[in-house]
Amino acid sequence: MTERQARWSLTLTVVATGALISWSSASFGADEAVLKPRVPIDQIENARTWTNPLPATEETIERGKRLFHGKAFCVTCHGKDGKGLGADIEPGTLRGPLPRNFTDQDWQAARTDGELFWILKNGSKGTAMAPFIPLILTEEEAWQVLRYVRSFGQTQGKPEANGQP
Ligand code: HEC
Incomplete structure (x- = not known):
């Protein structure tokens, strides 16, 4: 992997993780009262x-x-x-x-x-x-x-x- 590719794949990972976190907290919303x-x-x-x-x-x-x-x-x-x-x-x-x-x-x-x-x-x-x-x-x-x-x-x-x- 070149340095550029490596940086790009890191960016993708960060973006994907961010999306996952906001998705899971969104789907959590309704359950927060239950998890308390x-x-x-x-x-x-x-x-x-x-x-x-x-x-x-x-x-x-x-x-x-x-x-x-x-x-x-x-x-x-x-x-x-x-x-x-x-x-x-x-x-x-x-x-x-x-x-x-x-x-x-x-x-x-x-x-x-x-x-x-x-x-x-x-x-x-x-x-x-x-x-x-x-x-x-x-x-x-x-x-x-x-x-x-x-x-x-x-x-x-x-x-x-x-x-x-
Ligand atoms: C009359 C209806 C009723 C009966 C009968 C009943 N439960 Fe529940 N149970 C509930 C309700 C309503 C909740 C949700 C309470 C809350 O949100 O704090 C609950 C919550 C719970 C929880 C989760 C508590 C938590 O920390 O989230 C457990 C474990 C549980 N019940 C076990 C039992 C067991 C085992 C029995 C039989 C021995 C039983 N329940 C019988 C209505 C009932």
């Missing part, structure tokens, strides 16, 4: 230190799935496909933000397991997301269901692996 942490600022640091003690085995995920569809009724709001609008919910009838889309990779990456566990313990203030521990889920069951929630982030392009009870 739900755990209060004075508790988030501590919550982020909590890690899931259960391995992501098929058995754990399967248990989580049964809870999600069964006694914890997550499915009524989060949907079989985890995309956040259960069949039982008429659009517009929920107070506050819509249930989370668990297949959203940006959201999956933005949250630690500890933050999600905090939400299951405390709910998300001002929304329909209520606390589930300890009334409906034990802590162990909550970690199981979170393994299932995480599995939605890994099923893109494989819809058949997703959400069948």
